[in-house]
Amino acid sequence: MSKIRSALIVDDEPDVIAYVGAVLEGCGFTVHTADSSENGLKIAEKVSPDIICLDIMMPKESGLTMYTKLRANKELAGIPVIIISGIQTEEEFDFQQLVRDSDVPPPEAFFEKPINVSTFEKEVLHIVDHLKAKRARKKGVL
Amino acid sequence: MNKLPRKSVAGLEDWMCRSLFEQVPFNVAIIDRDYNIVSANSNFSEYFGPWKGKKCYKVYKNLSQPCLGCDARLTFEDGQPRLSDESGVDQHGKEAHYVVHIAPLTKRKGGAVKYIVEMSRDVVETKNWQMEYQLLFERVPCYITVIDRNYTIIRANENFRKNFGDVVGRKCFEVYKKRKTKCPNCPAARTFRDGQVHRSQQTGIKKGGEKAHYVLTTSPLGRQTDQIAHVIEMSTDITDVKKLEKEVIEAERLSAVGQTVAGLAHSIKNILMGLEGGMYIMGRGLEANDREKLDQGWDMLERNFNKTTSLVRDFLSFAKGKMPELEIVDPNELVEEIIGLYKTVAAEHGVNLRADLDTKVSAVPLDPKGVHTCLTNLVSNAIDACEMSDSKTGEVCISTSDKNGVLSFIVSDDGTGMDSDIKKKVFTTFFTTKGGKGTGLGLLTTRKIVKEHGGKISVRSKTGTGTTFRISFPKSRLNMLYREEKSENELETQVRERP
Numbered sequence: 001m002s003k004i005r006s007a008l009i010v011d012d013e014p015d016v017i018a019y020v021g022a023v024l025e026g027c028g029f030t031v032h033t034a035d036s037s038e039n040g041l042k043i044a045e046k047v048s049p050d051i052i053c054l055d056i057m058m059p060k061e062s063g064l065t066m067y068t069k070l071r072a073n074k075e076l077a078g079i080p081v082i083i084i085s086g087i088q089t090e091e092e093f094d095f096q097q098l099v100r101d102s103d104v105p106p107p108e109a110f111f112e113k114p115i116n117v118s119t120f121e122k123e124v125l126h127i128v129d130h131l132k133a134k135r136a137r138k139k140g141v142l
Numbered sequence: 143m144n145k146l147p148r149k150s151v152a153g154l155e156d157w158m159c160r161s162l163f164e165q166v167p168f169n170v171a172i173i174d175r176d177y178n179i180v181s182a183n184s185n186f187s188e189y190f191g192p193w194k195g196k197k198c199y200k201v202y203k204n205l206s207q208p209c210l211g212c213d214a215r216l217t218f219e220d221g222q223p224r225l226s227d228e229s230g231v232d233q234h235g236k237e238a239h240y241v242v243h244i245a246p247l248t249k250r251k252g253g254a255v256k257y258i259v260e261m262s263r264d265v266v267e268t269k270n271w272q273m274e275y276q277l278l279f280e281r282v283p284c285y286i287t288v289i290d291r292n293y294t295i296i297r298a299n300e301n302f303r304k305n306f307g308d309v310v311g312r313k314c315f316e317v318y319k320k321r322k323t324k325c326p327n328c329p330a331a332r333t334f335r336d337g338q339v340h341r342s343q344q345t346g347i348k349k350g351g352e353k354a355h356y357v358l359t360t361s362p363l364g365r366q367t368d369q370i371a372h373v374i375e376m377s378t379d380i381t382d383v384k385k386l387e388k389e390v391i392e393a394e395r396l397s398a399v400g401q402t403v404a405g406l407a408h409s410i411k412n413i414l415m416g417l418e419g420g421m422y423i424m425g426r427g428l429e430a431n432d433r434e435k436l437d438q439g440w441d442m443l444e445r446n447f448n449k450t451t452s453l454v455r456d457f458l459s460f461a462k463g464k465m466p467e468l469e470i471v472d473p474n475e476l477v478e479e480i481i482g483l484y485k486t487v488a489a490e491h492g493v494n495l496r497a498d499l500d501t502k503v504s505a506v507p508l509d510p511k512g513v514h515t516c517l518t519n520l521v522s523n524a525i526d527a528c529e530m531s532d533s534k535t536g537e538v539c540i541s542t543s544d545k546n547g548v549l550s551f552i553v554s555d556d557g558t559g560m561d562s563d564i565k566k567k568v569f570t571t572f573f574t575t576k577g578g579k580g581t582g583l584g585l586l587t588t589r590k591i592v593k594e595h596g597g598k599i600s601v602r603s604k605t606g607t608g609t610t611f612r613i614s615f616p617k618s619r620l621n622m623l624y625r626e627e628k629s630e631n632e633l634e635t636q637v638r639e640r641p
Contacts, residue, residue, distance in 0.1 A: 115418075
C-alpha cells in the first residue's frame with residue numbers, strides 16, 4: 001500500500017493556509033503548515049513532504065530565500081515546489097532575476113493568487129505522480 | 143603760479159583773486175551783457191577750448207545766437223544768482239553735461255549788472271551713472287517699488303508697472319494684494335520699525351487678476367537716520383517655479399500611486415484568495431454537512447470582507463493628494479483624545495496606554511485630522527507590537543515635547559521591537575509584519591501626512607526591547623504653512639469677489 005502523501009504549505013496568511021490546506025486535504029494529502037520561511041525549512045527537514053506550496057512575499061525572510069536554501073540542501077533539493085503568490089506570474093515574475101543565481105533551477109510550477117482549484121489540483125497531482133514515476137524508473141534502472 | 147606781491151594790501155587781494163580764479167575746481171568765465179566772454183580760467187579753456195573774442199553761446203553750445211531761455215540774460219535783468227543743468231559741447235565737439243552757477247558781478251549792491259560770472263562743473267560721469275542706475279532700476283528682471291511711511295508707492299520699475307499697472311501714488315497693499323487695508327505681518331512695516339532687511343514669500347494679484355507668487359525683500363532706503371522715510375521692496379517672481387514645484391509634487395504623488403497599485407493588486411489578490419478559500423471551505427462544509435467547516439469558511443469570508451474595508455480606507459487616505467488643513471490646535475488635547483479612544487482596546491490586549499505630556503507645549507497650526515490619523519496608526523502598531531511580544535503585559539506611552547522650536551509626538555512601546563531589516567522596510571508600500579491583519583499602508587500614510595506638515599518621522603527600535611516612533615514638526619515651518627494657507631484663502635476670496 002502506498003504511503004499517504006504529505007504537503008507543506010508556507011504562507012504568512014492564515015486564510016491561504018486554510019484554503020490551500022483544504023484543497024490538498026481533498027486530494028488526499030496530509031497537510032503541514034508554516035507561517036514563515038524559517039519555520040517552513042524546519043518542518044520540511046522534519047517531515048520531508050511530497051510537495052511544498054510556497055508564498056513569496058512574507059515578512060522577515062522571503063519565500064525565495066527559503067526556496068534557494070531548499071535547493072541547496074541535499075536532503076530537500078528533490079522536493080517539488082509550487083510557488084503560490086500574488087505576484088503576477090507571467091508578466092512580473094522573473095524567477096532567475098529574483099533568485100539572482102542561474103544555478104538554482106526554477107520551481108515545478110507557479111500559481112497566481114487566487115488559485116483556480118481544479119487546475120491547481122490537477123497540477124499538484126501531476127507533479128507528485130510524475131515525480132513518483134520518475135523515481136520508480138530510476139530505481140528500476142539501478 | 144602767480145608770485146606773491148610783497149608791497150601793498152591791494153596787491154595781495156588782487157593776487158588772491160587771481161589765484162582763486164585759476165585754482166577753483168570749476169570752469170569759470172566772466173561774461174558781459176553782449177554775451178562776450180571777457181575772461182575765463184584755464185579749466186574753462188581746457189574744457190571748452192579757445193574762447194577769446196567769442197560769444198558764450200558759441201563756446202558753450204556752438205550756437206550762432208543766444209540760447210532760448212538763457213539764464214544769464216535773466217541774471218543780467220534781475221541781478222539774482224541762478225543754478226542750471228545744461229548740455230553743450232566740449233572743445234572736442236563731444237556732448238558735455240554740466241551744472242552752471244550764475245552770479246552777478248556788480249560794483250555795489252542793487253547796481254546794474256555789467257558782468258556775470260559763470261562757474262560750471264562737468265557732470266557727464268554723474269549723468270552716465272544716473273542713466274545706468276535708471277536703466278538698472280527699470281530693466282532688472284524683478285519687481286521694485288519704493289514706498290513711503292504711508293505705504294504709498296512713490297516709484298516702481300518697468301517690470302512692476304507691466305505686471306501691476308500704473309501704480310505710483312497708490313497704496314502698496316492695494317496694488318500688490320488688492321486689499322483695502324495694510325497686510326498683516328507686513329514686511330515693509332517691520333523694516334520701517336527696525337531698519338533691517340526682511341525676506342518673505344508672498345502671494346499677490348497681478349493687474350489681469352492672475353496670482354503671482356514672489357519672494358519679497360524689504361530694505362531701508364537712504365541714509366541711516368532715526369526714522370526711515372522710505373523702504374525699497376524688491377521681489378522675484380517665483381510663480382513659474384511654484385507651478386513646477388506643484389507639478390513635481392503631483393508627478394511624485396502619481397508615481398507613488400502607480401507603484402502602490404502593484405502592491406495594492408497583491409493585497410487584493412490575497413483578499414480574493416481568502417474569499418474564495420472561505421467559499422470553498424463553506425462548500426465543503428455544506429457537502430459534508432460539517433458545521434465546523436461551515437463556521438471556518440464563514441469566518442474567512444467575514445475576515446476578508448473586513449480586510450477589504452480597511453484596505454480601501456487606508457488606500458484612499460494614502461492616495462489623497464490634499465494639503466493639510468491647518469487649524470490652531472493643542473497637541474496635548476489631540477493626544478488625550480487618542481488615549482480616550484484606545485485605552486479600552488489596549489487594556490483588552492493587556493496593554494497599559496498612557497500619556498506623558500509636556501505642559502510647555504502650546505497650541506500650534508496642525509491638521510487635526512491628519513495628526514489624528516498618524517497617532518492612531520502609531521498607537522495601534524504599538525499595541526500590536528506589545529501583543530506580539532512574549533511578555534503578557536505591555537506598555538505604550540504617547541508623549542509630547544517642545545524643544546528648540548520643534549514640536550514632537552513620541553509613541554513608544556515595550557513590544558517585540560524590530561530588527562534592522564524590518565526597520566529598513568517599515569516605510570515601504572504594503573510592507574507589513576502583521577500578516578493578513580495589516581494593510582502595509584499605515585506607516586506610509588503617517589509619513590506622508592508628516593511630510594505634508596514639513597515635519598519628519600524617525601524610528602528607534604531593538605528586537606525584544608521595543609520601538610519608539612518620533613514625529614517632529616518645526617514650529618516655524620508650521621507657522622509659515624499656516625500664513626501661506628491663510629493668505630491663499632484670502633486671495634482666493636478676493637479673486638472670486640473681483641468683478
